[in-house]
Amino acid sequence: MKRYIAKRLLQTIPTLFGVSLLSFSLLYLFPGDPAEFVAQIRYGIEPSPQVVEEVRRELGLNEPFLIRYVHWLSHVIRGNFGISWTEGEPVIKLIMQRFPASAELFFATFAISIAFAVFLGILSAIYKDKAIDHFCRIFSLLGISIPSFWLGLMLIWIFSVQLHLLPAFGYGGLRHLILPVLTWSFSFMAIKTRFVRSCLIEELSKEYVVVARAKGLKDRVVVLRHAFRNALIPIITYFSLSIHHLIIGSIMVEVVFSWPGLGSLLVESVFKRDFPVVQALVLISGVMFVFVNIAVDLLYAVIDPRIRYGE
Amino acid sequence: MLRVENLKVHFKTELGIVKAVDRVSFDLREGEKFTLIGESGSGKSVLAQAILRLLPENAIVAGKIIFKNRNILELSEREMRKLRGKEIAWIPQSQNSLNPVLSVGFQCAEPLIEHFKVSKRRAFSRVFKIFKFLGIESKKAKNYPHQFSGGMKQRVLVAMGLSAEPELLIADEPTKGLDANKIGQIIKIFKKINKTMLIITHDLRFADKLSDRVAVMYCGEVVEISPAKDFFSSPLHPYSKGLLDSLPSRGLKPIKGFQPSMIDSPKGCKFRERCEHSIEACKKTPPVITLNDRLVRCWLYAKRREIEKNV
Numbered sequence: 001m002k003r004y005i006a007k008r009l010l011q012t013i014p015t016l017f018g019v020s021l022l023s024f025s026l027l028y029l030f031p032g033d034p035a036e037f038v039a040q041i042r043y044g045i046e047p048s049p050q051v052v053e054e055v056r057r058e059l060g061l062n063e064p065f066l067i068r069y070v071h072w073l074s075h076v077i078r079g080n081f082g083i084s085w086t087e088g089e090p091v092i093k094l095i096m097q098r099f100p101a102s103a104e105l106f107f108a109t110f111a112i113s114i115a116f117a118v119f120l121g122i123l124s125a126i127y128k129d130k131a132i133d134h135f136c137r138i139f140s141l142l143g144i145s146i147p148s149f150w151l152g153l154m155l156i157w158i159f160s161v162q163l164h165l166l167p168a169f170g171y172g173g174l175r176h177l178i179l180p181v182l183t184w185s186f187s188f189m190a191i192k193t194r195f196v197r198s199c200l201i202e203e204l205s206k207e208y209v210v211v212a213r214a215k216g217l218k219d220r221v222v223v224l225r226h227a228f229r230n231a232l233i234p235i236i237t238y239f240s241l242s243i244h245h246l247i248i249g250s251i252m253v254e255v256v257f258s259w260p261g262l263g264s265l266l267v268e269s270v271f272k273r274d275f276p277v278v279q280a281l282v283l284i285s286g287v288m289f290v291f292v293n294i295a296v297d298l299l300y301a302v303i304d305p306r307i308r309y310g311e
Numbered sequence: 312m313l314r315v316e317n318l319k320v321h322f323k324t325e326l327g328i329v330k331a332v333d334r335v336s337f338d339l340r341e342g343e344k345f346t347l348i349g350e351s352g353s354g355k356s357v358l359a360q361a362i363l364r365l366l367p368e369n370a371i372v373a374g375k376i377i378f379k380n381r382n383i384l385e386l387s388e389r390e391m392r393k394l395r396g397k398e399i400a401w402i403p404q405s406q407n408s409l410n411p412v413l414s415v416g417f418q419c420a421e422p423l424i425e426h427f428k429v430s431k432r433r434a435f436s437r438v439f440k441i442f443k444f445l446g447i448e449s450k451k452a453k454n455y456p457h458q459f460s461g462g463m464k465q466r467v468l469v470a471m472g473l474s475a476e477p478e479l480l481i482a483d484e485p486t487k488g489l490d491a492n493k494i495g496q497i498i499k500i501f502k503k504i505n506k507t508m509l510i511i512t513h514d515l516r517f518a519d520k521l522s523d524r525v526a527v528m529y530c531g532e533v534v535e536i537s538p539a540k541d542f543f544s545s546p547l548h549p550y551s552k553g554l555l556d557s558l559p560s561r562g563l564k565p566i567k568g569f570q571p572s573m574i575d576s577p578k579g580c581k582f583r584e585r586c587e588h589s590i591e592a593c594k595k596t597p598p599v600i601t602l603n604d605r606l607v608r609c610w611l612y613a614k615r616r617e618i619e620k621n622v
Contacts, residue, residue: 100491136381141582156484176334206407207403207404207407207408208408208409208410208411209357209358210365210403211401211408211409211410211471212421213365213395213403213426214365214395214396214403214424215395215396215398215400215421215422215471216361216392216393216394216422216426217392217396217421218392218425220426225413226413227409228409229413230411230412234567277606303412305411305412305414305455305457306411306412306455306457
């Protein structure tokens with residue numbers, strides 16, 4: 001197992017190189033001259049060509065691509081993502097300022113939607129084609145088809161504008177968290193509920209389930225201990241693959257609710273062409289995704305005894 | 312000990328009503344090994360699952376199954392659960408009957424933990440004893456089903472059935488998918504088990520070596536019940552004769568034609584169309600004739616008895 005983990009970590013190195021190369025190239029893929037933007041920000045509209053050249057040299061933009069990439073990477077490895085062009089502050093500081101808000105929203109949504117998806121999925125599998133199942137089906141269908149930005153605005157209109165119960169936007173205590181989490185979970189859990197249901201229904205039709213019942217076990221034990229543990233394998237794969245939906249979704253939800261997280265930082269930075277920040281955020285989300293995948297692979301071995309690494 | 316009276320199990324399907332078990336009556340005597348013989352699809356396994364009430368929801372069950380003076384079909388689900396595994400245990404067919412993500416030891420201990428509320432450790436020590444009795448190393452209890460061969464899996468299933476010391480064991484096709492050598496081992500194991508057993512098989516030689524009495528099922532009906540010795544030396548029903556004649560040791564003569572569909576099976580004797588001795592009377596439902604301690608459902612014997620009476 002330890003050898004397997006070491007092997008997997010080594011294997012991530014080429015992937016991480018690719019991710020870093022791509023996020024670094026963003027600067028070159030975007031149209032326009034970055035030196036001009038920075039000069040505009042610093043010295044007002046229409047800077048003279050000399051000023052632009054000066055800025056270009058200062059930012060090191062005159063150097064060849066590869067040298068700049070290596071330079072950037074060597075700093076990034078040490079946790080230095082450079083200085084924000086617009087804020088004049090270290091990128092890492094900006095990110096750390098926004099990180100707690102994003103993490104709060106991310107984990108609250110993740111936990112709530114997984115818990116509900118599993119709970120409703122199990123319920124609708126057990127009561128297949130009964131009222132509860134139909135209710136869950138409609139619920140999921142709505143979650144899939146209603147766009148989150150619209151749902152977010154509607155919730156703001158109902159709970160903030162009309163009922164004055166919850167704040168419409170901003171970051172603060174638990175009350176601020178409710179609407180964004182509700183909006184985001186509703187769509188995130190929708191397909192997952194259906195997925196849990198169909199995985200569990202498939203497992204419930206297997207021979208070992210009848211055998212478990214033949215032992216005189218209670219239905220609850222048969223479903224949870226026997227069928228659900230087997231259904232977990234595809235469920236975990238699917239849930240982990242959907243984490244990038246969560247990362248992408250965060251951008252939209254944070255913008256709608258003016259949530260001061262990394263998603264809204266990314267959008268702001270893109271509009272301001274603050275490339276060091278964009279590069280850092282793209283790199284961080286890519287790296288996160290790689291490590292989530294490793295964690296999931298290791299989780300398989302915990303759940304499924306047929307998967308044993310490096311033995 | 313167990314008396315099945317006029318049992319009918321019908322399934323409602325889109326194609327029509329499948330009469331999987333039709334007007335079946337037999338009784339199991341304390342301590343005997345009673346074998347149900349029949350081709351695949353003759354309703355044997357459905358009969359076994361009907362006794363444990365493990366059939367899917369679309370099954371319509373009528374008749375009586377009397378176990379220790381109680382009609383199983385009238386018990387509540389709660390009472391039924393207390394019966395399953397503890398008083399009547401099921402040894403399922405080998406493939407896929409074990410849960411792939413639970414250790415075999417735990418799966419064998421489950422009935423004990425459920426019915427006697429013993430600790431996991433005590434249940435396991437009992438499982439070790441049964442494993443020893445069946446020739447499974449106790450250290451294998453920690454292993455998972457995929458680490459076992461077919462023959463070993465079959466032993467584990469037997470251990471699972473035996474663990475809570477049931478009064479009646481129902482073994483469903485215990486030799487399915489095993490080679491001759493492994494079948495020999497299963498015969499030895501079954502001979503060692505001193506319990507009332509209902510064995511379901513299509514393996515005639517297996518039935519010959521093991522059973523005290525034999526019932527032959529054809530197209531959902533029991534056509535003959537005889538002591539094993541008499542059955543294998545002089546079968547009564549033409550179908551029984553056909554079955555025995557199809558054995559390699561007895562000339563390898565297959566029965567002509569195919570088993571009719573259970574949806575619209577022929578009226579009268581269901582074997583009529585394949586039977587060499589069929590007479591005009593066979594178009595009517597044949598009576599069950601008692602000859603000493605043997606039963607046969609065939610007009611030939613009714614005629615003979617009538618003739619004897621008249622003389």
